[in-house]
Amino acid sequence: MRGAKVPYTARPMRIMLTNDDGIHAPGIAALHAAIRDLGEVVTIAPSEGQSATSHGITFHTPLMVEECSPAPHMRGFAVEGRPADCVKLGMRRIWPDLFGDGQRPDLVISGMNSGANVGINVIYSGTVGAAVEAAFLGVPSIAVSLHMGGGAPHWRRAAEIARHAIDLVRQHEIDAHSVININVPRTHSADAPMPEIRVVNMNTAAGIDNYERRVSPSGQAYYWPNGDGMKFLHTKEGTDVEALMERFITVTPLQYDLTDYHRIAEWRKRLA
DSSP, X not given: OTTOBXXXXXXXXXXXXXXXXXXXXXXXXXXXXXXXXXXXXXXXXEXXXXXXXXXXXXXXXXXXXXXXXXXXXXXXXXXXXXXXXXXHHIIIIIHHHHHOTTOOOSEEEEEEEESOXXXXXXXXXXXXXXXXXXXXXXXXXXXEEEOOOSSOOOHXXXXXXXHHHHHHHHTSOOXXXXXXXXXXXXXXXXXXXXXXXXXXBOOOOOBOOOEEEEEXXXXXXXXXXXXXXXXXXXXXXXXXXXXXHTTOEEEEXXXXXXXXXXXXXXXXXXXX
């Protein structure tokens, strides 16, 4: 039921870990190492990179699954599907097969993504899509992403920063249908300082990335996306984009109900 709270359990916490960069990505390995002492962590993630697949799911092809251990101490299931597929399949079939009928994760964590998911990128993100799928199904979720650029990322330190944010969020009860979106600022060294946290709105301006027109050897035109996904028509004060650029950890609670409640009454009058 919407609004229900996660029940208390005396057993160790069980966490489903997923991502959209693929089960062999450095971000998921680093985050797994940072959170594995929280309880029993089972990784169910795409076998290949699935960035920017949003909330897409697979209907017309089977979802092949291979059990694997992509990193030390990581129990993993590689799914030939999208991030939302991983959570949906994991929740409906893999989890009950592992722990018994009716069993569900206590928490789903998606990430750590290679690239920030702030502003309109939240809509495109497979990382966030996986977290939203968990919330659909009544399990609280946290999406975690790392702002890239300016040098090679230090994944271990970034994961320690992410764990700090996760711990602060977990000090408070998370609604079973909630998604908490966390972004970690650029982290390039093992001694990078712990940033402060800002709870902020999502910036809603469109991105200004474009496409470069090219011509193939056969003479056919094609278009190559350009830009880094972090340039927007404008950045509103107090939003996730501004805070991340100022090198804060950003925390944004998200919802999946897309109803525009402010205009419901207006449209009822129009179409009465």
